[in-house]
Amino acid sequence: MTYCIGLRLKKGLVFMSDTRTNAGVDDISQVCKLKTWQKPGERVVTLLTAGNLATTQAVVSLLDERSKAPEDRSPSILEAPSMFQIASIVGDTLREVVKTYAPDGQEAASPFGATLILGGQIKGSEPRLFLIYPEGNFIEASDDAPFFQSGETKYGRPILVRAYDPEMSFEDAVKLMLVSFDSTIRANLAVDLPLDVQVYEADSFVVTAQQRIHRTDPYFQQITNGWGEALRGAFQSLPDFQFASPEPPKPE
């Protein structure tokens, strides 16, 4: 499992991913799931990967190789004229990798699948954010659906839905994502720190900030310890329930 979030804000894009990869609870390891390609001043493209690690690494390596040799750059994510076309290239690359292995007889559901979050900006257009499905097709974030999650999405979703605000600062966005990750990490062993976070400020055409947050990070400790207390306070602030009738009603 994995947990990744891509947020679209008025100010730009924010990405966060965990670093745990596992093949069973007895075989865990750490891997970076955030990859960026950029031509400073012209484009920034960031990819978050969730799913089969062999698949996601192959996708990233193919995209990488094809953007390095200039003669192979057509089509390449460093040359494509729009984020939509980059999403198509990434989706096609994912399909290509999955198609290589899928027909060989594995029976588990979509064992070679991966779900990708792609975001970035090319000079002349707005920052855009996409969710690419294992089949290679994709959807784009909008004002109605301004963020994407992949991997273990459920535990951390309620706080995103309630506290996300398109006007929020990058600092608040990182705080929000850390709360969402904290709820997930507490519930699923297959999601864990350290976390990689990246911020891209609209129209900057260069990565604004990127850092790795470890379990021992004092701020993460404040969030994980403080959130329990803050939640209990929020819970206590709600009005008290009263039973409808003092006498016990008959059960069926």
Place this chain on the structure above:
Amino acid sequence: MTYCIGLRLKKGLVFMSDTRTNAGVDDISQVCKLKTWQKPGERVVTLLTAGNLATTQAVVSLLDERSKAPEDRSPSILEAPSMFQIASIVGDTLREVVKTYAPDGQEAASPFGATLILGGQIKGSEPRLFLIYPEGNFIEASDDAPFFQSGETKYGRPILVRAYDPEMSFEDAVKLMLVSFDSTIRANLAVDLPLDVQVYEADSFVVTAQQRIHRTDPYFQQITNGWGEALRGAFQSLPDFQFASPEPPKPE
């Protein structure tokens, strides 16, 4: 889908379930998933059901029929000497129902399965709470794991983990469960109101309170509207994040 919670408190047991049943998003209906058998003054046994509706209704009907005719009461959930034996009877009944249909060739994973939460008390022993798996085996709640969820468990789990307290009042427990249900209902169309709630006070040997909470219930409205604001307040109360370095680090 479905969502059910059974909580074990120092004061007794609290159960809550939604009432939505569906066979696809285009075929939804309402059904009660909470069933109680009692011999007032001697035992109370409550069952929450999640899973295939034909299976859960068959299990409840078989348990019901077998507890009505005194000559069929051995073994019956109204005669068994312990909650452990009742859990065994319920699990065996579930296996019996699933076994009837499962070998006929359905290919989906466990299409006749159901997961049950069983709680109650028999005079002479403590209140006990069990989670019964589709295979008919079961686990019991303990001080370390004092509540069970079934169905769509993930969205509503973080608040239970953070705010549950074995010493809490029944009113607080219902409030907590409503918050957990609200997060779930907002995220999954296959969980919906009205909600059935039942409270059993330890050593009372009769259902203490039971009621159905509708979407129009003023208290539920207070919770669903107030929780968003309370969460945002909790979020704002956490310290602000600061990026580690002002200058943008290089991406890979």
